[in-house]
């Protein structure tokens with residue numbers, strides 16, 4: 001019997017196809033069994049930081065999943081939002097919420113079918129984490145955002161240390177006006193092995 005989707009399973013992914021398979025199973029229960037049950041708050045931290053940094057539009061939500069970060073941006077008054085994710089099943093759930101103008105399947109690592117500088121900003125919550133997306137995808141975020149645009153993403157703190165984000169951000173520094181990070185909790189009031197996990201909400205302002 002296959003195990004039901006779980007946080008441990010999500011942290012144990014190895015390939016993009018693993019993400020597609022796991023989130024196909026998880027899409028319809030992700031908001032309740034994952035976000036509500038674990039007290040997931042990371043999307044709210046990312047949305048707040050993005051809006052505080054200027055809240056530029058249009059904005060692309062990368063690894064948008066079921067649209068939790070999109071909902072948090074809408075709650076803060078933004079409405080020119082697009083969404084992309086490697087999982088068509090997660091995007092199908094997001095689409096039912098009517099948050100995004102355009103939703104499209106795409107792999108941030110392989111590259112998106114988006115023109116250079118098409119967006120004023122980009123956000124991503126919960127996607128730069130164990131088994132998902134590493135620092136190599138930061139180039140693609142910078143590519144799709146116009147000059148002066150803002151990128152606000154969460155990076156799991158352990159993943160940050162293990163996968164060379166510091167070096168990658170240093171390499172991107174000449175292309176940016178600002179790179180800063182603040183550590184935040186991923187969950188509030190949850191229990192279990194990951195309840196105290198943190199992430200860096202990382203803000204990049206493109207030169």
Ligand SMILES: C[S@@+](CC[C@H](N)C(=O)[O-])C[C@H]1O[C@@H](n2cnc3c(N)ncnc32)[C@H](O)[C@@H]1O
Nearest residue numbers: 019063064065068085086087107108125126127
């Ligand atoms: C933990 S969920 C986060 C979803 C949403 N942003 C949130 O905060 O609830 C991670 C998402 O990243 C997506 N993902 C994983 N690898 C990806 C890739 N290479 N390109 C685009 N999306 C990816 C998954 O399909 C999943 O929807």
